[in-house]
Amino acid sequence: MINLQELTKDYGTVVAVNKLNLSVSAGEIYGFIGPNGAGKTTTIRMMGGILAPTSGKIIIGGLDMAQKPAEAKKLIGFIPDRPFLYEKLTGMEFLQFSADLYNVKRDTFLEKAQKLLQQFDLLDWADELVEAYSHGMKQRLIIASALLHDPQILIIDEPMVGLDPSAVRLVKDILKELAAHQTTVFISTHTLSIAEDLCHRIGLIHKGTLSAQGTLDELKHIANLGEAGLEEVFLTIIKENTFI
Numbered sequence: 001m002i003n004l005q006e007l008t009k010d011y012g013t014v015v016a017v018n019k020l021n022l023s024v025s026a027g028e029i030y031g032f033i034g035p036n037g038a039g040k041t042t043t044i045r046m047m048g049g050i051l052a053p054t055s056g057k058i059i060i061g062g063l064d065m066a067q068k069p070a071e072a073k074k075l076i077g078f079i080p081d082r083p084f085l086y087e088k089l090t091g092m093e094f095l096q097f098s099a100d101l102y103n104v105k106r107d108t109f110l111e112k113a114q115k116l117l118q119q120f121d122l123l124d125w126a127d128e129l130v131e132a133y134s135h136g137m138k139q140r141l142i143i144a145s146a147l148l149h150d151p152q153i154l155i156i157d158e159p160m161v162g163l164d165p166s167a168v169r170l171v172k173d174i175l176k177e178l179a180a181h182q183t184t185v186f187i188s189t190h191t192l193s194i195a196e197d198l199c200h201r202i203g204l205i206h207k208g209t210l211s212a213q214g215t216l217d218e219l220k221h222i223a224n225l226g227e228a229g230l231e232e233v234f235l236t237i238i239k240e241n242t243f244i
């Protein structure tokens with residue numbers, strides 16, 4: 001569903017993303033982890049069709065983002081790292097606004113919005129102004145809004161920042177359920193424990209380059225570690241950076 005080929009982005013002399021090659025299949029949760037400045041957000045913005053690559057290709061559901069951007073973007077639910085919310089709208093109004101952007105039909109909207117509000121534990125807050133929401137509630141509303149058009153692919157940049165443990169659990173459970181129903185999830189995160197128990201496969205990006213990728217077990221093997229957590233694997237691979 002996602003296929004990146006030699007994807008590269010330069011900002012002047014800074015190579016933010018360097019010849020990235022990776023694929024994610026339907027129903028897979030792919031965790032994209034790496035230190036600050038590694039190139040995660042730049043990659044995600046290119047995948048969402050927001051930022052043009054310097055070179056390389058992005059294929060989304062078989063469509064080339066450079067050639068069929070409108071069709072490719074329809075397949076994606078996109079959650080940026082710093083989402084924009086209209087504080088003076090109610091939660092329901094914000095969902096309606098998002099649904100209009102995604103061309104969701106009016107007659108299916110209400111049912112879908114109710115279902116999502118319930119799933120994300122926001123039903124009681126549907127008619128309250130967004131400005132009254134806590135950070136976690138805003139985050140959940142943003143994720144709900146990206147699911148209104150039933151995207152086949154969900155791309156999320158750092159969704160768990162500032163969420164309390166129960167909200168993290170809620171979001172994780174929803175992502176797992178989406179993947180079980182064949183939605184492809186690409187998620188960047190700093191929080192290694194989340195990647196560890198959510199993602200089927202993990203890619204480690206460091207200085208714009210994919211240093212290693214695989215299941216947690218495969219990464220442990222690559223890093224030559226036995227019973228280690230992802231944190232140790234991550235630190236070992238980033239330090240040595242001699243893989244792939």
Ligand SMILES: Nc1ncnc2c1ncn2[C@@H]1O[C@H](COP(=O)(O)OP(=O)(O)O)[C@@H](O)[C@H]1O
Pocket residue numbers: 011014015016034035036037038039040041042043
């Ligand atoms: N608009 C920009 N102009 C110049 N350099 C940028 C810009 N955006 C990101 N960078 C640089 O590209 C690199 C990757 O950044 P980013 O993709 O935001 O990393 P991450 O999301 O992994 O923290 C960093 O060195 C960053 O300073």
Ligand SMILES: [Mg+2]
Pocket residue numbers: 040041042081157
């Ligand atoms: Mg980032």
